[in-house]
Amino acid sequence: MRIPIIAGNWKMHKTAAESVEFVESIKDQVKGTDVEVVICAPYTLIHSVKEAIQGTNIKLAAQNMHWEDQGAYTGEVSPIMLKELGVEYCIIGHSERRQYFNETDETVNKKVLAALKHNIKPIVCVGETLEQRENGETDALVKAQVVKAFAGVPAERVAEIVIAYEPIWAIGTGKTATAEQANEVIYNIREVIRDLYGEEIYTEIRIQYGGSVKPSNIEEIMNQEDIDGALVGGASLKPDDFVGLVNF
Numbered sequence: 001m002r003i004p005i006i007a008g009n010w011k012m013h014k015t016a017a018e019s020v021e022f023v024e025s026i027k028d029q030v031k032g033t034d035v036e037v038v039i040c041a042p043y044t045l046i047h048s049v050k051e052a053i054q055g056t057n058i059k060l061a062a063q064n065m066h067w068e069d070q071g072a073y074t075g076e077v078s079p080i081m082l083k084e085l086g087v088e089y090c091i092i093g094h095s096e097r098r099q100y101f102n103e104t105d106e107t108v109n110k111k112v113l114a115a116l117k118h119n120i121k122p123i124v125c126v127g128e129t130l131e132q133r134e135n136g137e138t139d140a141l142v143k144a145q146v147v148k149a150f151a152g153v154p155a156e157r158v159a160e161i162v163i164a165y166e167p168i169w170a171i172g173t174g175k176t177a178t179a180e181q182a183n184e185v186i187y188n189i190r191e192v193i194r195d196l197y198g199e200e201i202y203t204e205i206r207i208q209y210g211g212s213v214k215p216s217n218i219e220e221i222m223n224q225e226d227i228d229g230a231l232v233g234g235a236s237l238k239p240d241d242f243v244g245l246v247n248f
């Protein structure tokens with residue numbers, strides 16, 4: 001039984017005071033849910049969100065990390081540092097990081113392995129551009145991203161990883177993939193995991209959809225057979241919308 005996971009990716013938004021106000025205003029409204037509720041905070045807010053979610057069912061994620069434990073990497077943050085702050089999940093390989101910060105399938109793989117080493121659960125993002133979709137390259141591309149991200153991951157750790165399928169053309173554009181389109185790709189991603197790890201494991205891994213998810217389309221998305229949750233940007237910034245997503 002896969003527990004659905006709704007994660008809010010705040011990206012580069014909010015001050016510490018705003019983050020606390022947000023948690024205060026949602027915590028009672030999300031406590032009855034059966035879904036896992038996660039806030040992916042910028043580094044500067046991790047401490048304040050950690051304090052604010054104490055005693056609630058809300059979990060804490062970071063949006064990125066380095067793969068080394070420590071070292072001369074100015075401006076970077078290591079998995080050890082995140083673990084110390086109580087981070088449970090970490091987004092890895094978001095398309096914005098691939099696009100603007102030279103994240104590659106190789107660095108994604110290093111980060112996935114490093115996260116697992118420190119018992120941080122990776123939320124691994126994959127997805128295609130509009131051009132790639134129009135050229136019919138979606139499945140091959142997403143498959144390659146998944147295969148490379150999982151290189152060296154032992155079978156017994158696979159279920160700790162969450163995959164987020166985020167078509168780049170649907171992020172922040174208001175264009176959502178139809179629920180059927182999203183489900184089709186997600187079904188194929190699960191087949192990739194079956195090819196890699198076999199029958200027992202492939203049903204355990206959770207795969208989210210991300211890209212212009214909002215309260216008005218969450219139900220349709222969550223009703224799809226293979227979709228186990230959502231990774232949400234814009235709509236996760238507003239308390240009412242986020243509560244609406246969690247209690248879809």
Ligand SMILES: O=C(CO)COP(=O)(O)O
Pocket residue numbers: 009094166170171172173174210211212213231232233234235
């Ligand atoms: O990138 C996303 C979540 O990681 C999706 O962002 P939007 O929900 O704003 O489209």
